[in-house]
Amino acid sequence: xxxxxxxxxxxxxxxxxxxxxxxxxxxxxxxxxxxxxxxxxxxxxxxxxxxxxxxxxxxxxxxxxxxxxxxxxxxxxxxxxxxxxxxxxxxxxxxxxxxxxxxxxxxxxxxxxxxxxxxxxxxxxxxxxxxxxxxxxxx
Numbered sequence: 001x002x003x004x005x006x007x008x009x010x011x012x013x014x015x016x017x018x019x020x021x022x023x024x025x026x027x028x029x030x031x032x033x034x035x036x037x038x039x040x041x042x043x044x045x046x047x048x049x050x051x052x053x054x055x056x057x058x059x060x061x062x063x064x065x066x067x068x069x070x071x072x073x074x075x076x077x078x079x080x081x082x083x084x085x086x087x088x089x090x091x092x093x094x095x096x097x098x099x100x101x102x103x104x105x106x107x108x109x110x111x112x113x114x115x116x117x118x119x120x121x122x123x124x125x126x127x128x129x130x131x132x133x134x135x136x137x138x139x
Contacts, residue, residue, distance in 0.1 A: 013041045016058065023050055023057075065127075066109045066116070071101065076128045091121055 014022075022040050025031045026047065033051075037044040049055045065072060075097070079089050095116050102114040111117065116124075125131055 018042075019046075019050070020057070023047065026051060066111070066120070067098065067101070072124065072127065075124075076131060079131050091118075094121065094124075 018040060019042060022031070022036045022042060026033055026036055031039070033044055033047050036042065036047060046055075050057055067075065075094070078097075079094065082089055098120075099111075099113070099115040102109055102111070111120070125133070
């Protein structure tokens with residue numbers, strides 16, 4: 001009796017860039033939805049839903065971030081500009097600045113006393129790979 005291994009589940013077999021290129025090809029009538037689905041392994045329903053606007057063009061998994069994308073971008077620029085001036089940010093300084101913003105804007109957030117924790121900082125750094133940790137106590 002032969003035992004076959006199951007293929008590991010892979011949610012998306014295509015990149016975001018490929019999806020955008022394929023959608024543009026369909027919009028300009030270079031390829032049909034069915035042909036694009038077969039050729040690029042993108043489900044027809046995904047292509048159709050993206051083209052009709054039923055789902056957003058850009059996929060984002062998980063909940064929304066606490067800070068807006070503009071706020072996160074400003075925070076990233078601030079951290080990088082301080083690093084260029086040779087004043088690396090300590091992780092507590094970043095958390096303090098986020099806490100200050102959240103207290104001033106009085107918005108709902110999942111943090112205790114409006115202060116983000118280690119997990120938030122870790123995920124923020126993943127979203128902004130241009131920020132790197134040079135030393136253990138610094139970002």
